[in-house]
Amino acid sequence: MSENGHSSRTRTAEPVVAAYRERILYALALIATVVLLPFSIGNFVKGYPLIGAVSMAVVLIFVADAIAIYLRRRLPVPIPVAFVVIMIALVIAIWGRGLLGIFWTFPAILLFHFVLERRLANLFNLTLVALVGGVAFYTLDADVALRIVAGQLLTIVFTNIFSYVVEAEQRKETEQRRRLGLLVRATNAGFFQWERASDERVYSGRLKEMLGHPPDADTSAWPPLPEFMHPDDRERRVSHFQEGARERGRAGAQRLATGGDFRLRHANGDYIWVHAQGLFIHGEDGRVARYIASLVDVSERYRQQEDLRRSHNQIEVQAQQLRDQNAALRDAIRVREEVERIARHDLKTPLNSILAALRQLREKRKPDARENELLGMVDGAAYRVLDLVNLSVDIYRMEQGAYRFSPRAVDLTALAESVARDVRAHADTKGVRIEARVDGEAAGPERRAYAWAEEMLCYSVIANLLKNAVEASPDGATVRIDFSQAGGQAVLRMHNDGVVPASVRRSFFEKYATYGKVGGSGLGTYSARLMARVQQGELSMHTSEEEGTVLELRLPALPEGAAPILHGAQGAAKADAVQDARPLPELRVLLVDDDEFNVAFVRSGLPSPPLEVVTAINGRAAVAAAKADPPDVVFMDLEMPVMNGFEAIGRIRALEVAAGRRPCKVIAFSSYDDDAIRRRCVEAGFDAYLSKPAPRERIHDILHAVAEGRVLPEPVRPQPPRPSGPEDPVDVDPDLLGALPRFVQTRTALIEELRGALLAGGREAVLRLAHKLAGSLALYRFDWAADESRAIRQAAADGGDLASLAGRCEALRRHLGTFKLRDRGDDGRAPQAAAGR
């Protein structure tokens, strides 16, 4: 295989003979010596010593140059000198021998043409023709001379035409080689060639370079190419080669071998990736005689692919890490919410015990005024903690946009006074005074400021503002609270002389932003603003070196006619107890609670006799107690270890069913107090719900009602909010969304069937279909449609006119075609796309 670049660069388009000039001269010199020598000697013999001498000189020159060429030495007689001698010899020969001498001119013309550069050759030849013509004209006759000259000129022309044609072909070939060279350089391919006959392997310079060897490295001792291959690739490549090499083909046919990528060992021990494309060339016997392969270094591509794969893997690993973190985070949030929920519950339980104990103290000791005041303070503080625990639930609801704002008249001045009492000790240590003014005058019993808001939220906001103000205020300064009315709003401005640092002003109200307070949660100002906004108000901050800091709280003012109520009324529990003089009935009471203080408190209000009271520490103990000695009434905590209240009531009800007993009254008794829990209680079979702390009178009321078989007092059965019409969004369980389209389809078909039955008067079919619809629609929470189906069934069962009910089917069908799904995250206010057919 000829090498790619080197030869095409060095071989230019010069005359084709140029490359062979020395070889031609060498061959001619040998032939001339052999041919001329006898003639030369003959001339001496025949008496032409001069001709013999010059021809001998020519022979000697040829011999000398031939030897020099053979020995690769410089020519002793330069060619032009030799040729001048030849010309002189020819002239002398013609002069002496006439026509015989002329015959020698023809090989001379050819010699000059092939050995000299073209122009010089033509110059020599034309000179030769002129000399020969002249001598012939002089020594022979004019006719002969003319023909000799014409013959010689024609010889010169023919040789020139021949050379021109050969050179044109050569130029074409050179151009093709140049292009091929460019192509080969562009692919940067190396070549490998194998000859079957000689088992010779040829590596091109580029291939050697690719393998880390110099282009002219001696490869005679190199092992076969497969030994350079990576062990993992070798078997595959060799079997491809052997398969291809075994096939037979037409003589001279060329056949592409299977191409592919594999690794070759580099001189430094590494492997390079090459892409190979081979060609089998068949010999005369039809077998593969030669194999030629081009090899391109594709290591870079493989490196990039490897890099890409690695970065893909990294991204996948990072994505997995993110997924894991996300899951862990979700888990943590769930755990945190659970912990918060439990913590709230666990905080409320001992608080309830404190409140209960206070109550007992008051009832038993008849405290004097001072003691009553002290008890009132403890009572108030406990209620505030209880309210704050409840508030923490509300903050979450506010963030979710699920908080229900229930405003009433709130005495802001009273709240400020209450908070001021709480922070007084702290303020005193700094010598900070707190002043409250209403419309510029000192606040007093007659000078109050009210807002249309929620007391607990206002308490929290004011507490936050005042505590911060005292903390930020310089020692000995005054914190001023100014109440006023402006633009239909109640305005509270709290001023202190401290300054909020410039760096935190922008993020003052942001969540988790704290300043200068070690261990601050960064939630205070954030939740204060949240609470102001949820009450349709606003909280803003102004601070400067000159003016100090003002926090301004704006809340809706009281609407026309709203009556202010006194601060401090905390509902029934705090109202003065009205002793029920009636004797308690004789009942068996089962008291179930895992909190011993609570058990002790409730137990203390249940005198025996007349009551027979049994206590149980958890649900399981309660079930056992109920089985052993069925009670008349059970007060059951909901959240208990081992077995909770919901499971316990299920088992107690099951026991009653099994024994065929009348169900006892079971009262849920819990610190949880929200609609969902109440609803769950009712549906789990509880007869009433009491939130802790329950006043003793309420417990006694329940006992009286149980004994008298009266409907139990409120809150007994808070009805869950039911959809009132077909326009209300449907609260489908997310798990069932996949089954929903088919459900709607089959229900629509059932409604059609029902309508047909109504019109046809098939009462049995109507009862069956309406019942089927009612049951399935209720399960999927199509509450309105379920109620409607039940109503149709009831009307049919009561003997109503069936055909007149067909119109209600149409309404049902329309509802299923147009209903909207309740957005569970947003309380239904932003219904999702219609999910009808």
Next chain:
Amino acid sequence: MAARRKLLLVDDDEAVIEFLNVKLGGEFELMATGSPEKVLPLALDGQPDLVLCDIDLPGMDGGDISAALFANPQTRGIPVVFLTALVTPEDLAAKGHQLAGRAAISKQSPIEDIAARIRAALG
């Protein structure tokens, strides 16, 4: 982990079976049929821990099914719980959560309560 307990669901409405499959399939092993006459063979064959049965069924009502199960010594011990749309949860609560002497759940109850009642009946 304890073996999942097995429920036999009886309801002629595929939508109800589908609903119960989705909501209870994770906790219980479920078998289902819409044909009352298949209940006894299925109960004998599969020995469910509980039969959750609609009341108003074509040809044979829940009471018949309950009686058929009770009549066979091999299925007598299997508790039957009615799941019905005939009554509201409030009415059922007033009736001590039973109908025709059997535990009953209203189809209007939230699925959490249905599941809790099944657990309670399983003991």
